[in-house]
Amino acid sequence: MAAKRLQRLDISDELKERLARQGLTTCAVLQDVLAKSPLELMKLSGRSGLTVHDLVHRCCLSQAVKPVTALHLLKSRERGGTFFATSLPDLDKVLHGGIPTATMTEIAGPAGCGKTQFSMTLSVLATLPVEDGGLGGGVVYIDTEGAFSAKRLLEIAQTRLPQQFQDDSSLKELASQVHIVSVQSCKNLMNRLQSIEEDLIQKKIKLMVLDSVASLVRKEYSNVQGGMMRRTDFLASEAALLKYIAETFSIPVIVTNQITTRYGQRAPVSSPHTPDDGDGSVEVDGEGSYLTAALGNTWSHSVNTRLILQYLAGDRRQILVAKSPVAPFTCFDFIITKKGVEQDVQGQGHYKGTDPGKQAIQGRAGLSVGSTQW
Amino acid sequence: MACVSASVAHSQRELLTFPLAPAIRAKLSSAGFLTVADLNNVKPSQLSKEAGIALEDALEVVKIISGEGKTPMPSQSALELLEQEQNLPSIVTFCAKLDGVLGGGVTLRQVTEICGAPGVGKTQMCIQLAVDASIPEELGGAGGEAVYIDTEGSFIVERVADIAMATADHCHRMAASADDVDIGNYTMETILAGIHYFRCHDHIELLATIHLLTTFVQKHPKVRVIVVDSIAFPFRHNFDDLSMRTRLLTSMAQSCIQLATNFDLAVSVCAWEMMMMTIMMMILTSMAQSCIQLATNFDLAVVLTNQMTTRFTLGSNGSQLMPALGESWGHACTVRLILFWENSQRHAMLYKSPSHRETTVLYQITTGGIRDVISRKTCSDHEPQEADGTESAVTKRPRLA
Numbered sequence: 001m002a003a004k005r006l007q008r009l010d011i012s013d014e015l016k017e018r019l020a021r022q023g024l025t026t027c028a029v030l031q032d033v034l035a036k037s038p039l040e041l042m043k044l045s046g047r048s049g050l051t052v053h054d055l056v057h058r059c060c061l062s063q064a065v066k067p068v069t070a071l072h073l074l075k076s077r078e079r080g081g082t083f084f085a086t087s088l089p090d091l092d093k094v095l096h097g098g099i100p101t102a103t104m105t106e107i108a109g110p111a112g113c114g115k116t117q118f119s120m121t122l123s124v125l126a127t128l129p130v131e132d133g134g135l136g137g138g139v140v141y142i143d144t145e146g147a148f149s150a151k152r153l154l155e156i157a158q159t160r161l162p163q164q165f166q167d168d169s170s171l172k173e174l175a176s177q178v179h180i181v182s183v184q185s186c187k188n189l190m191n192r193l194q195s196i197e198e199d200l201i202q203k204k205i206k207l208m209v210l211d212s213v214a215s216l217v218r219k220e221y222s223n224v225q226g227g228m229m230r231r232t233d234f235l236a237s238e239a240a241l242l243k244y245i246a247e248t249f250s251i252p253v254i255v256t257n258q259i260t261t262r263y264g265q266r267a268p269v270s271s272p273h274t275p276d277d278g279d280g281s282v283e284v285d286g287e288g289s290y291l292t293a294a295l296g297n298t299w300s301h302s303v304n305t306r307l308i309l310q311y312l313a314g315d316r317r318q319i320l321v322a323k324s325p326v327a328p329f330t331c332f333d334f335i336i337t338k339k340g341v342e343q344d345v346q347g348q349g350h351y352k353g354t355d356p357g358k359q360a361i362q363g364r365a366g367l368s369v370g371s372t373q374w
Numbered sequence: 375m376a377c378v379s380a381s382v383a384h385s386q387r388e389l390l391t392f393p394l395a396p397a398i399r400a401k402l403s404s405a406g407f408l409t410v411a412d413l414n415n416v417k418p419s420q421l422s423k424e425a426g427i428a429l430e431d432a433l434e435v436v437k438i439i440s441g442e443g444k445t446p447m448p449s450q451s452a453l454e455l456l457e458q459e460q461n462l463p464s465i466v467t468f469c470a471k472l473d474g475v476l477g478g479g480v481t482l483r484q485v486t487e488i489c490g491a492p493g494v495g496k497t498q499m500c501i502q503l504a505v506d507a508s509i510p511e512e513l514g515g516a517g518g519e520a521v522y523i524d525t526e527g528s529f530i531v532e533r534v535a536d537i538a539m540a541t542a543d544h545c546h547r548m549a550a551s552a553d554d555v556d557i558g559n560y561t562m563e564t565i566l567a568g569i570h571y572f573r574c575h576d577h578i579e580l581l582a583t584i585h586l587l588t589t590f591v592q593k594h595p596k597v598r599v600i601v602v603d604s605i606a607f608p609f610r611h612n613f614d615d616l617s618m619r620t621r622l623l624t625s626m627a628q629s630c631i632q633l634a635t636n637f638d639l640a641v642s643v644c645a646w647e648m649m650m651m652t653i654m655m656m657i658l659t660s661m662a663q664s665c666i667q668l669a670t671n672f673d674l675a676v677v678l679t680n681q682m683t684t685r686f687t688l689g690s691n692g693s694q695l696m697p698a699l700g701e702s703w704g705h706a707c708t709v710r711l712i713l714f715w716e717n718s719q720r721h722a723m724l725y726k727s728p729s730h731r732e733t734t735v736l737y738q739i740t741t742g743g744i745r746d747v748i749s750r751k752t753c754s755d756h757e758p759q760e761a762d763g764t765e766s767a768v769t770k771r772p773r774l775a
Contacts, residue, residue: 038393
């Protein structure tokens with residue numbers, strides 16, 4: 001992804017030197033060259049239009065991307081390993097096999113709904129051999145909230161697959177394959193992601209989880225002095241980096257996101273299984289406000305797949321496919337057990353979807369005062 | 375303006391207007407070579423002696439001057455243009471209403487921009503168009519190949535295969551009802567073999583790839599559509615490079631003022647962001663020009679997708695969604711289509727077009743791709759579908775238990 005340096009281009013040394021004197025040897029040099037008008041380049045290099053045209057052409061050749069036909073892509077993916085089964089059977093069916101590798105999938109939801117549980121379940125599944133539906137490799141779990149529990153990870157593994165994890169050694173092996181990376185700041189995160197390739201290759205990582213992408217940025221970027229614009233920029237470069245990692249290593253990258261309250265508007269469409277006012281809006285949190293996925297509109301564009309977890313009436317929880325290049329708007333009930341996240345037998349269906357950045361999310365109902373004994 | 379013949383005008387042209395190296399230009403003018411006429415019948419060796427420049431430079435000068443001396447393109451009458459336009463096929467979207475609004479489909483020789491909120495179907499539309507470029511000429515299609523430049527990573531080839539299969543089926547059904555149409559070798563595989571996929575990770579790769587598309591299209595003359603999904607993505611992140619930062623910050627302040635007026639920027643936006651926008655706009659303009667040239671020179675359609683950005687407006691409470699990349703970008707495309715959500719339905723609005731007026735239509739996304747919305751009830755207060763998922767067969771839905 002780093003731009004090539006002018007030094008490595010096939011042009012005359014004299015020209016290179018001349019351009020270097022003008023300051024054009026830095027890493028982003030090809031961008032500098034391509035961003036300038038031909039007239040400016042002529043002034044900088046002291047050369048004619050023909051040479052400049054040739055220079056630009058060579059820059060492009062070195063940076064351009066090689067194409068492949070879609071048929072070739074299909075054939076190479078038919079050999080498998082392109083979808084990561086989540087073990088929720090109907091969700092996998094709708095997603096064409098599971099979470100697609102080489103893309104970024106987001107799991108958004110209110111606090112305590114099951115995002116970290118889902119991430120941990122997927123981590124266990126990823127370490128299983130391919131024959132058993134796993135990815136047969138290690139997991140990098142980037143933890144920003146300190147929510148990861150190794151004990152819970154092992155409990156999920158043992159309860160889900162008692163035969164495979166009968167003895168301690170297999171549990172130890174599982175634990176050694178999940179690598180936890182703890183980051184406390186945005187800069188720290190970016191640095192870590194830039195240098196993570198070594199780990200990915202050496203430890204044969206097949207899944208990367210970032211739990212959560214929202215907590216760090218919401219701490220550091222506030223709404224003052226153009227902070228929102230900087231936040232958007234940071235998220236966009238983070239998304240680009242994560243997607244690059246996903247594609248280069250053909251692994252799924254899963255990020256978790258929090259929720260935010262939208263004020264002053266009604267939810268665009270009612271969630272399934274909730275009573276609505278008849279005009280399609282729901283009063284979830286008081287006067288005309290509702291909960292949606294955090295981090296804004298640009299981030300909604302950046303993720304390839306968005307799964308939303310939400311609460312339903314009672315103790316029930318639901319997962320919505322809010323954005324997917326392959327699946328329609330579907331929803332499934334799930335429960336959290338010792339085995340991790342499991343699909344509930346009832347409650348599959350479609351729902352009226354909308355812009356995934358505006359999809360209303362139902363939060364947890366509070367405790368009703370008056371009916372409980374204190 | 376006085377009417378002069380092309381060749382006379384050319385010989386009067388000043389040498390200063392040619393793309394010569396600055397030092398050479400200076401030497402030529404001090405040696406008395408001011409117009410093209412002065413260089414008539416002057417050999418490179420002569421020029422080199424008189425102007426005091428190297429032989430190679432003299433040769434280059436002669437090449438540049440003679441190279442640019444082509445006669446200007448003859449103008450076309452509107453009738454010729456009309457005939458040309460009518461003979462060009464369009465690329466359909468398979469949503470009849472939308473095709474109607476666009477005048478038959480996405481037109482060749484034009485740059486069309488599709489902007490929309492996330493999840494509304496821009497990528498699905500792009501995939502549909504890339505597949506539809508291959509519809510055989512016997513059925514009124516463009517019968518060609520497609521270039522798909524992906525910057526988002528949402529191109530899931532299995533989905534493309536689904537849409538290609540549905541399109542091939544549809545075409546075969548149409549051919550079966552017509553007598554003398556044989557499209558035996560039009561299959562999902564041949565469609566996919568004609569989609570050339572480029573994955574660009576940042577704006578440099580995107581810029582370089584678009585620059586070189588001219589060569590690619592010359593080598594693959596069957597390409598009829600170029601899709602870029604999306605053009606906004608690579609520009610949303612920072613261009614953080616310290617040396618470039620310092621270099622830019624020392625350049626003219628004039629562009630700041632220009633930007634402030636073009637982009638309606640508030641004064642509090644810091645200078646760095648403004649500089650970034652300059653670079654961004656320069657790169658975008660360069661890409662827009664390449665796209666327009668590709669479209670007109672090679673008779674193909676260029677489709678770009680753009681994101682929506684939130685613009686916080688003072689006065690009205692809340693924010694508005696606008697096409698990203700600023701006001702100036704709006705001028706770059708010939709046709710602009712905006713996809714948006716309303717009442718949980720997908721709408722497409724023709725926002726800018728030289729020949730058709732602004733209209734909004736409904737569309738939907740099915741397992742087979744983009745389709746019309748089939749309205750069942752004309753006046754009804756309730757949404758046509760039931761909450762438990764029993765919808766009509768046209769909506770996008772796999773077989774669930």
